Amino acid sequence: xxxxxxxxxxxxxxxxxxxxxxxxxxxxxxxxxxxxxxxxxxxxxxxxxxxxxxxxxxxxxxxxxxxxxxxxxxxxxxxxxxxxxxxxxxxxxxxxxxxxxxxxxxxxxxxxxxxxxxxxxxxxxxxxxxxxxxxxxxxxxxxxxxxxxxxxxxxxxxxxxxxxxxxxxxxxxxxxxxxxxxxxxxxxxxxxxxxxxxxxxxxxxxxxxxxxxxxxxxxxxxxxxxxxxxxxxxxxxxxxxxxxxxxxxxxxxxxxxxxxxxxxxxxxxxxxxxxxxxxxxxxxxxxxxxxxxxxxxxxxxxxxxxxxxxxxxxxxxxxxxxxxxxxxxxxxxxxxxxxxxxxxxxxxxxxxxxxxxxxxxxxxxxxxxxxxxxxxxxxxxxxxxxxxxxxxxxxxxxxxxxxxxxxxxxxxxxxxxxxxxxxxxxxxxxxxxxxxxxxxxxxxxxxxxxxxxxxxxxxxxxxxxxxxxxxxxxxxx
Numbered sequence: 176x177x178x179x180x181x182x183x184x185x186x187x188x189x190x191x192x193x194x195x196x197x198x199x200x201x202x203x204x205x206x207x208x209x210x211x212x213x214x215x216x217x218x219x220x221x222x223x224x225x226x227x228x229x230x231x232x233x234x235x236x237x238x239x240x241x242x243x244x245x246x247x248x249x250x251x252x253x254x255x256x257x258x259x260x261x262x263x264x265x266x267x268x269x270x271x272x273x274x275x276x277x278x279x280x281x282x283x284x285x286x287x288x289x290x291x292x293x294x295x296x297x298x299x300x301x302x303x304x305x306x307x308x309x310x311x312x313x314x315x316x317x318x319x320x321x322x323x324x325x326x327x328x329x330x331x332x333x334x335x336x337x338x339x340x341x342x343x344x345x346x347x348x349x350x351x352x353x354x355x356x357x358x359x360x361x362x363x364x365x366x367x368x369x370x371x372x373x374x375x376x377x378x379x380x381x382x383x384x385x386x387x388x389x390x391x392x393x394x395x396x397x398x399x400x401x402x403x404x405x406x407x408x409x410x411x412x413x414x415x416x417x418x419x420x421x422x423x424x425x426x427x428x429x430x431x432x433x434x435x436x437x438x439x440x441x442x443x444x445x446x447x448x449x450x451x452x453x454x455x456x457x458x459x460x461x462x463x464x465x466x467x468x469x470x471x472x473x474x475x476x477x478x479x480x481x482x483x484x485x486x487x488x489x490x491x492x493x494x495x496x497x498x499x500x501x502x503x504x505x506x507x508x509x510x511x512x513x514x515x516x517x518x519x520x521x522x523x524x525x526x527x528x529x530x531x532x533x534x535x536x537x538x539x540x541x542x543x544x545x546x547x548x549x550x551x552x553x554x555x556x557x558x559x560x561x562x563x564x565x566x567x568x569x570x571x572x573x574x575x576x577x578x579x580x581x582x583x584x585x586x587x588x589x590x591x592x593x594x595x596x597x598x599x600x601x602x603x604x605x606x607x608x609x610x611x612x613x614x615x616x617x618x619x620x621x622x623x624x625x626x627x628x629x630x631x632x633x634x635x636x637x638x639x640x641x642x643x644x645x646x647x648x649x650x651x652x
Contacts (some may be wrong), residue, residue, distance in 0.1 A: 177498045179259070180268035181394040182408060183278070184355050188339055188389070189348015203277035206356045210284045213350070215337060216241075219287065235425055237287050237294075243425065247483060248283035248417035252276040254487035255413060259494070275410070281352075282359035282414045289334030293542030300546040301328040309551060320380040323367035327374050331362050335378050339385045354392050358408035362415060364390065365404040396500040406500030416486040416506040420479055423521055428475050430529045431468075438467040444524060445474040447517040448481055482518070485510035 185195065185202035198205060210216050219238035235243075252275040260272050291297035304310045305325050314322050324332070339349045339357060363377040364386070370376055378386040389395075390405050398404040424445075431441040442461075449457050457477050464470045486506040493509070496502040507518065529535070 176495070177394055177396055177406070177409065177500070179263070179498075180266075180271065182355065182358075182410075183268070183271040183274065184353060184393060186354050186392065187348065187351045188354055188357055188385070189341070189346065189351045201274055201277065202353050203274045203281060203356060206352045207277055207281040207284065209350060209352070210281060210288075215288050216284065235429055237290065240421060240425065241284050241287050244286065244414075244417045244421045245280045245283040247420055247479060248279040248414055249276045250483050251413045251417055251487055251490070252279035252410070254483070255490050258487075258491040262494075278353075278355050278359055279410050279413045279417070281356050282410065283417050285334055285338060285356075285360050286414055286418055287330065287334070289332070289337050290330035291328070291333070292546070293539060294330075296539040296542055297546060298328050298330060300543040301550070302326055303543070304547055304550050308547060310554070313554075318380075320366065320368055323370070324376075324379045327367045327370060327376060329363075329367075329375050331360070332367075332376055332378050332382075334360055335386070336382050339382060354389050355408070355410070358389050358393055358395065359410040359414055361386070361389075361408065362411055364395065364407055369403050398500060407497075409494070409497045412490060412497060412502075412506050413486075416482075416490075419505060419507045420482045420486070423518065423525065424475055424478055424482075426525055426529055427521060428471055430525075430532075431471050433534075435528060435532055436524075438471065441471050442474065444517075444521050445471070445478050447520065448478045448514045450513045481514055482507070482510070485514055 187193075187195075187202070195202070200208070217238070219241055220236055256272045256275040259275075260269060263269055263272075291301060293300065302325075305313065305322075305328075310325070335357070337349070338352055338360070341347050341349060361377045363373075363375045365376055366378060366380070366383060367376040393408065395408060396406045398406055427436065427441060427444055430436045431438065436444070446454065446457065457474070460473060460477075461470050464473060489506045489509040490497070493502050507515075510518070
């Protein structure tokens with residue numbers, strides 16, 4: 176059985192031999208702040224949650240979703256901490272439980288940071304490129320685990336890479352987060368070679384040693400004799416529950432804002448989460464509101480509160496099974512009958528009415544094309560690397576690019592330049608006239624281009640190498 180005393184560690188990944196600095200903030204609060212101020216977290220604002228970012232109607236993007244998941248995760252962790260503090264009263268390590276909310280809130284912030292553009296559709300586009308597209312030719316050029324990684328590409332594994340990998344120019348340990356925070360985002364604690372029914376995994380081949388350092392330090396239990404599959408860190412269940420609660424309910428609210436669901440249809444989806452006296456109380460609360468959006472917001476808040484309570488109860492009731500590695504499924508699977516039936520109905524309606532809505536499908540199709548074109552360009556650049564180069568800054572003050580051994584010189588035509596924008600702040604202006612013949616296009620693991628085409632520029636976003644863009648370059652270099 177896993178032990179809470181060992182599972183809650185303030186040791187920082189990559190800084191194990193350094194003395195801990197003295198702060199008024201605890202180590203897990205420092206993790207939280209570090210993510211909030213990081214560029215990869217800020218870049219989530221340009222990734223859609225489900226719907227395209229229309230501008231006039233404020234639906235969720237990945238940034239707002241992650242912040243909301245973090246709030247719900249904190250509530251779940253507070254409930255768990257209250258239960259565990261009472262259960263383990265008198266233990267010397269009980270003070271560690273006071274930090275559960277900070278760990279879970281931080282892991283919730285990070286849970287989507289490794290997602291490619293276009294979310295799960297982007298994952299499928301990458302997988303399709305290597306399984307059925309031009310990328311098939313690379314199978315003979317890389318080892319079996321690397322091939323399994325990219326043909327089952329998963330944002331969860333990329334998040335662990337983003338947070339723990341020492342990218343070019345960065346310190347050891349990447350973000351140098353605490354071991355407990357890192358473990359709390361690993362939903363699938365095994366490699367791509369261990370995939371069984373669900374095509375998910377927790378780390379890429381280059382991070383396998385890092386993964387084992389984390390699980391060994393925290394005492395996470397192996398599920399097989401070969402120690403290739405491990406049970407989850409207990410706090411992963413709270414992070415997962417927070418995500419399950421938010422994406423399902425908030426997608427319903429967004430669908431109402433975009434008029435995919437009528438007000439009455441939305442009420443009919445959210446009211447069944449309640450029964451008996453509680454349902455009557457919620458319905459009476461609606462009578463004090465006249466605006467449809469306010470009514471939906473009120474119902475959404477009550478539903479989230481109910482699901483937080485339900486999932487907290489499941490965690491508390493099954494805590495020993497979770498510590499023993501015998502708990503299966505998600506917390507949301509075990510909530511009581513009434514909210515479970517309502518949640519299932521919301522999932523069914525969301526699949527038919529929301530996730531297959533024309534504006535959602537359109538951007539997924541566009542995303543599939545965009546990712547395929549990007550991969551063609553990047554892989555061609557890497558496989559035909561001829562030398563080293565720098566992009567000229569064209570007199571722009573403050574714009575400075577390092578020499579990088581992965582740079583690939585190629586003449587840039589006006590057409591190609593318009594296809595590629597660069598991940599710079601401020602963006603690099605296109606060259607003019609005679610400068611074209613001297614300018615070089617480059618692709619690196621640290622700075623990955625953005626493709627500007629079609630009509631969905633808000634979601635045409637590839638993260639930098641720090642958030643996974645360098646994966647392909649490192650695999651094929």
